[in-house]
Amino acid sequence: DSGVTQTPKHLITATGQRVTLRCSPRSGDLSVYWYQQSLDQGLQFLIQYYNGEERAKGNILERFSAQQFPDLHSELNLSSLELGDSALYFCASSGPTSGGATRYEQYFGPGTRLTVT
Amino acid sequence: AQTVTQSQPEMSVQEAETVTLSCTYDTSENNYYLFWYKQPPSRQMILVIRQEAYKQQNATENRFSVNFQKAAKSFSLKISDSQLGDTAMYFCAFMKPYANQGGKLIFGQGTELSVKP
Numbered sequence: 001d002s003g004v005t006q007t008p009k010h011l012i013t014a015t016g017q018r019v020t021l022r023c024s025p026r027s028g029d030l031s032v033y034w035y036q037q038s039l040d041q042g043l044q045f046l047i048q049y050y051n052g053e054e055r056a057k058g059n060i061l062e063r064f065s066a067q068q069f070p071d072l073h074s075e076l077n078l079s080s081l082e083l084g085d086s087a088l089y090f091c092a093s094s095g096p097t098s099g100g101a102t103r104y105e106q107y108f109g110p111g112t113r114l115t116v117t
Numbered sequence: 118a119q120t121v122t123q124s125q126p127e128m129s130v131q132e133a134e135t136v137t138l139s140c141t142y143d144t145s146e147n148n149y150y151l152f153w154y155k156q157p158p159s160r161q162m163i164l165v166i167r168q169e170a171y172k173q174q175n176a177t178e179n180r181f182s183v184n185f186q187k188a189a190k191s192f193s194l195k196i197s198d199s200q201l202g203d204t205a206m207y208f209c210a211f212m213k214p215y216a217n218q219g220g221k222l223i224f225g226q227g228t229e230l231s232v233k234p
Contacts, residue, residue, distance in 0.1 A: 002161075031219040043208065045221040056221050088160060094219045104150050104214050106222060108162035 003027065004109035006091050012115045018079040021112045023091030025072055030095045031055070032074040033106060034066055038087040049074055081116045088113050119144045121211050123225035130199045131233055137184075138194045138228045140209030146170075150212045151185065151192045152222070157205040165207070168192065199232045206230070 003026035013019055025032050034046040045058035049068035060066075063081075068074045078085060092106040120143045130136035142151070153165040168176045168185050176183050180200075184193045196203055209225040 002163075033219070033221065035222070042226055043222075043224040045223070048219065048221060050218040055218055056215075058221060090162060092162075092222075104212060104219055105152070105164055105167055106212075106219070107164065108154075110161055113160075 002107040002109065004091060004093050004107050006089075006109035006112050008112060009110065010113050010115075012117065013081060014117055015081055015083060017081050017116075018077065019081065019114065021076040021078070021089055021091075021114075023074045023076070023093075023109055025074070025091075025093030026095070026107055028095055029093035029107075030072065031093060031106075032068055032072070033092040033094075034060075034074070034076050035090040035092065035108075036087045037090060037111075038084075041087075043090075046076070078114070083116050086114055086116045119146070119149075119211050119213070119223050121209055121223050121225040123207075123209055123228050125228045126226070127229045127231070129231040129233055130196075132199055132201060134199055135195060135197045136199055136230065138196075138207050138209075138230065140192045140194070140225055142190050142192065142209070142211050144190070144211065144213070146213050148213070150214065151183075152210040152212065153181070153183070153192075153194045154208045154210060154224075155203075155205045156208065156227075157202075162208075166194070196230075201232050201234060204230060204232045 005024045030051045046060040048056040091109045151168045155163045210222040212220045214220045
């Protein structure tokens with residue numbers, strides 16, 4: 001168990017709909033990352049938040065958005081869904097140790113499998 | 118832009134034997150981190166090992182070790198005494214940290230490893 005939780009585990013929805021994926025990072029981690037894993041694109045970085053602020057953006061579609069809340073959990077919102085958005089969406093977290101030294105390992109949640117029909 | 122290449126889509130090894138997975142990357146950065154992640158059939162992403170670019174010593178974690186050749190931009194993973202539970206997809210990943218706030222992972226295409234009894 002990585003300590004990162006994601007809900008829901010599975011999501012089946014129709015084209016044109018909107019869904020929200022939720023992630024809770026490991027205790028003490030300030031950074032949250034979202035990744036998309038699909039057969040044709042592999043593992044792709046979407047976006048990173050650090051302590052509530054957006055820090056980096058990857059190939060994230062304009063139809064997708066994310067935020068990190070004061071309690072550090074994060075949500076990824078996917079709207080106007082298309083068949084091609086079907087994928088496994090991972091959340092990962094990283095952060096400093098209790099001693100303040102920064103560690104860069106990212107620990108992944110179990111993922112949310114999104115199926116768009 | 119950084120790229121990560123895993124040239125072996127599939128590999129197999131007999132139980133108890135040793136196998137090496139290859140990874141090369143392209144970057145002009147000097148300070149970066151490299152990781153190997155394992156993704157078993159459960160689809161969970163599990164961190165196997167990490168290497169800081171500024172460290173000359175190769176990282177080791179139990180049966181897993183790396184051969185880090187910075188000048189050649191090569192980062193191979195050696196698995197000794199292979200076990201059936203090592204059967205998984207293995208991903209090599211590159212990360213350039215920024216401002217002690219982490220950084221996005223850039224993944225290779227993966228190598229599917231099968232350990233045979």
